[in-house]
Amino acid sequence: MAKTTETVDKGAEARNAPGADAPVPVLERAPLRGEISRRGFFGVLGAAWATFTAAVVGGTLTMGRFMFPNVLYEPPQEFKAGFPDEFVVDNVDTRYKASHGVWIIRESTGFYVLSTVCTHLGCTPNWLASDEKFKCPCHGSGFVKTGINVEGPAPRPLERYKVTFAEDGQLLIDKNTKFQEEKGQWTMEGAYLPYNG
Amino acid sequence: MDKILAYITGTQLWKAFFRHGYPDTPRNRTLAVLSNVVLHLHPVKVRRSGIRLSYTWCMGGLTFFLFLVETITGLLLMFYYRPTAELAYQDIVALREHVPIGVMREVHRWAAHLMVISVWLHMYRVFLTGSYKPPREFNWNVGVILLVVTLLLSFTGYLLPWDQLAVWAITVGTNMARATPFIGHEGPGAALISIGGLDFIHAGDDVRFGLLGGRFVGDAAILRFYVLHCLGFPLVAAGLMAVHFWRVRKDGGISGPL
Numbered sequence: 001m002a003k004t005t006e007t008v009d010k011g012a013e014a015r016n017a018p019g020a021d022a023p024v025p026v027l028e029r030a031p032l033r034g035e036i037s038r039r040g041f042f043g044v045l046g047a048a049w050a051t052f053t054a055a056v057v058g059g060t061l062t063m064g065r066f067m068f069p070n071v072l073y074e075p076p077q078e079f080k081a082g083f084p085d086e087f088v089v090d091n092v093d094t095r096y097k098a099s100h101g102v103w104i105i106r107e108s109t110g111f112y113v114l115s116t117v118c119t120h121l122g123c124t125p126n127w128l129a130s131d132e133k134f135k136c137p138c139h140g141s142g143f144v145k146t147g148i149n150v151e152g153p154a155p156r157p158l159e160r161y162k163v164t165f166a167e168d169g170q171l172l173i174d175k176n177t178k179f180q181e182e183k184g185q186w187t188m189e190g191a192y193l194p195y196n197g
Numbered sequence: 198m199d200k201i202l203a204y205i206t207g208t209q210l211w212k213a214f215f216r217h218g219y220p221d222t223p224r225n226r227t228l229a230v231l232s233n234v235v236l237h238l239h240p241v242k243v244r245r246s247g248i249r250l251s252y253t254w255c256m257g258g259l260t261f262f263l264f265l266v267e268t269i270t271g272l273l274l275m276f277y278y279r280p281t282a283e284l285a286y287q288d289i290v291a292l293r294e295h296v297p298i299g300v301m302r303e304v305h306r307w308a309a310h311l312m313v314i315s316v317w318l319h320m321y322r323v324f325l326t327g328s329y330k331p332p333r334e335f336n337w338n339v340g341v342i343l344l345v346v347t348l349l350l351s352f353t354g355y356l357l358p359w360d361q362l363a364v365w366a367i368t369v370g371t372n373m374a375r376a377t378p379f380i381g382h383e384g385p386g387a388a389l390i391s392i393g394g395l396d397f398i399h400a401g402d403d404v405r406f407g408l409l410g411g412r413f414v415g416d417a418a419i420l421r422f423y424v425l426h427c428l429g430f431p432l433v434a435a436g437l438m439a440v441h442f443w444r445v446r447k448d449g450g451i452s453g454p455l
Contacts, residue, residue, distance in 0.1 A: 068402055072411050122372040123365060138369070 077175040080166050084111065084195050092127045092145065102161060102173060103127065103134075105145065110194040113173050114147045115159040125158075134158070148181065157181040162190035238442055246452040252326070253452050256319035261438065263312035267350075270305040271427065278357070280423035282416045285359035309351055316347050326452075336444040339437055346434045353426035356419060367422070368414050375405040 031037075036044050079100060087093050087106040096102050101124070103114045114134075116124050123138035133150070134143040141152035148157045162177035171193070179185040186192070205211055206219040217228035230241045246252055277296055278288045292302045320340065323329055329337040356367045379386040382396075382403040390397045400412060410417030445451055 067407050067410075069410055069417070073417070074411055074413070074415060121369040123368070138365070 079173055080168075081171040081173050083170055084165075084197060087111070092129070094127060096173075097124075097127075100173070100175070102175070104163075104171070104173075106195075109196065110192055111163055111171060112192050113161045113163045115161060115175075115178065117159070118154060119149065119156050119158060120152070120154045160186060160191050163193045164190060165193070238439065240446055240450065244450060244453060247450060249452065254318060254322045256315050256322055257451075260312055260315045260319055263308050263315060264434065264438075266308045267305060267312065268431065270301055270308065273301055274305055275427065280357065280419050282359060282419060285357060285419060289358045289360075309354065313347060313351060316344055320344065333444075333448045336441060336448060339441045339444065343434060343437050343441060346430050346437065350426060350430045350434070353422040353430065356414075356422045357426065359419060364414055367418065371405045371408055371414065371418075374408060375400075375403060377404060380404040 079096075081096060081102075081104060084106070087104060089106050089108055091106060093104040093106070096104065097116055101116045103116060105112055105114065118125050118136040118138065118141050120136065120139055120141045123136050125134040125136035125141065125143065127134050132145055134145075134147075136142070136152065136154070139153050141149060141154035143149050143154065143158050146157075147160065149155070157180075160179040160181075162174040162179070164172050164174070166172040174190075177190060179188060179191040202219075206215075216232045218225045227241050230236045230239065274292065277292050279285065289302060293299055323337065323340070352367075352370065356363045375381040376384045378384045379390065380398065380403060381387060382399050382405070387398040387403070388396070400406065406412070408418070408421070409415075410421050
């Protein structure tokens with residue numbers, strides 16, 4: 001009975017032979033220069049792709065950084081505007097509007113300097129003395145004498161520039177430093193220059 | 198006469214130029230297109246519906262023609278125009294007053310207007326004929342990108358005359374760019390990208406600064422816009438047009454049935 005139910009396993013001999021289920025056969029000669037084993041191939045391929053990707057990404061980022069200059073050839077942003085007594089009290093002075101893009105306003109207690117850049121989209125408003133407001137010709141933004149926006153599409157007040165006294169007593173206007181009212185910066189040092197002369 | 202022609206077309210010089218036979222055979226007709234680097238982007242044969250104006254409006258072809266007009270007139274303008282704030286305006290005036298023909302700049306401008314119009318009409322026609330449906334959706338998208346490139350070419354070219362219209366249009370346009378989310382320093386989200394008060398996106402490194410190469414519209418801006426207008430965007434447009442025309446063929450030919 002045992003013989004008829006015995007199945008013939010033809011592959012048993014090959015499978016059970018010693019060394020038949022051993023891993024990748026070992027080379028019996030020295031590897032050729034640059035030769036990669038089958039197992040090592042995916043490691044090398046992965047490393048190659050990673051290097052290529054890093055090179056492409058690095059190159060693209062470098063090109064992007066190239067587009068942002070470190071030095072700007074722009075006119076100097078700091079200038080002297082004259083002696084304080086040259087300015088009339090409660091007056092909006094437009095002498096530097098075209099050349100430097102500032103209005104200089106003298107109050108009885110001091111000075112402040114407004115930027116002529118409309119906070120809507122960057123056009124130059126005009127000071128209308130009869131209406132006591134700045135009005136932008138592009139889209140109709142309106143600002144009162146202090147620079148606060150009161151009408152039109154301007155979302156925030158005009159910006160102020162830093163104003164101090166130079167060593168010779170003239171007003172020194174620094175356009176590199178700006179003060180924005182909506183951030184509460186008009187109370188900061190430099191936004192207002194006290195002068196009682 | 199035929200003998201002269203036979204002699205000429207048999208010379209080595211002729212054969213070096215034309216790598217196909219001269220007699221009018223179907224094979225030679227095919228080879229005349231296929232063996233030509235410029236012509237072989239087009240198919241050798243088109244369906245009759247492909248040349249029906251009432252079907253195609255020919256707006257795509259007109260757009261490409263106007264692009265070529267722009268390239269040639271633009272190239273000619275480049276011989277007289279210097280892209281600096283100091284010289285740009287007077288060079289444009291000189292192109293009208295001192296340079297022969299006198300209307301080269303105007304032709305360039307008119308072709309630009311016409312190209313924008315023809316691009317929109319082409320888009321409209323493709324929509325009306327349903328030529329965006331599968332398998333043509335990819336080509337529709339390529340076309341939309343080409344539309345954006347056309348409008349960008351108009352935007353960058355607008356600054357180059359450096360007149361009041363140009364300076365303020367670009368001032369307003371780039372000021373809109375600074376309000377872009379995340380990449381514009383006055384846009385929503387820019388304030389979030391900061392560590393301990395140190396803003397990473399500010400007036401000196403946002404997208405507006407990259408566009409202008411500075412803090413306001415000045416010399417750096419005009420040079421950048423000039424390079425983008427003459428080289429950057431035309432190269433992008435040329436590459437995308439090659440893809441666009443190729444896909445028309447691959448997807449079944451112009452004015453072919455769905």
